[in-house]
Amino acid sequence: MQPTDIYTALDDILNQQQRPLEDVLDHHFSPDYRQRTNGHWDDRQAFVQHARKLREVVASARIEVLDELRDGQHYADRHRVHVMNRNGSRVVQEVYLFAEFDVEGRFVRIEETTLMLEGMESDRDMGSMK
Numbered sequence: 001m002q003p004t005d006i007y008t009a010l011d012d013i014l015n016q017q018q019r020p021l022e023d024v025l026d027h028h029f030s031p032d033y034r035q036r037t038n039g040h041w042d043d044r045q046a047f048v049q050h051a052r053k054l055r056e057v058v059a060s061a062r063i064e065v066l067d068e069l070r071d072g073q074h075y076a077d078r079h080r081v082h083v084m085n086r087n088g089s090r091v092v093q094e095v096y097l098f099a100e101f102d103v104e105g106r107f108v109r110i111e112e113t114t115l116m117l118e119g120m121e122s123d124r125d126m127g128s129m130k
Contacts, residue, residue: 003105004028006077006097007063013051014061021051030108037112037128049130057129059086075099080117083126091119091126
């Protein structure tokens with residue numbers, strides 16, 4: 001299987017909301033998936049809660065990959081997510097991400113730091129909301 005990438009994973013979560021969330025997550029994220037966002041670790045179950053909450057809040061998103069590097073099972077990128085929330089507010093976050101793939105090309109670990117470029121203070125935790 002061709003390894004996933006952050007653009008496709010985020011687009012499937014945020015913009016392909018007609019697709020069942022579990023199918024999307026199974027395609028892009030290992031059953032052993034763990035994520036650290038701004039210093040806080042979550043297991044896959046907590047990430048499922050996060051993705052579910054994002055689908056409740058986000059109406060649409062434009063993902064802009066600024067830098068992307070692959071080296072075997074390792075992946076790094078810098079991307080911006082331009083979000084239009086269902087309440088009409090707009091958020092732009094820049095994300096610095098390091099990741100590792102499992103043998104099937106799915107993310108098994110992501111460590112990321114987010115920087116809010118645009119939005120209200122209440123949107124600052126968008127990268128980890130549940």
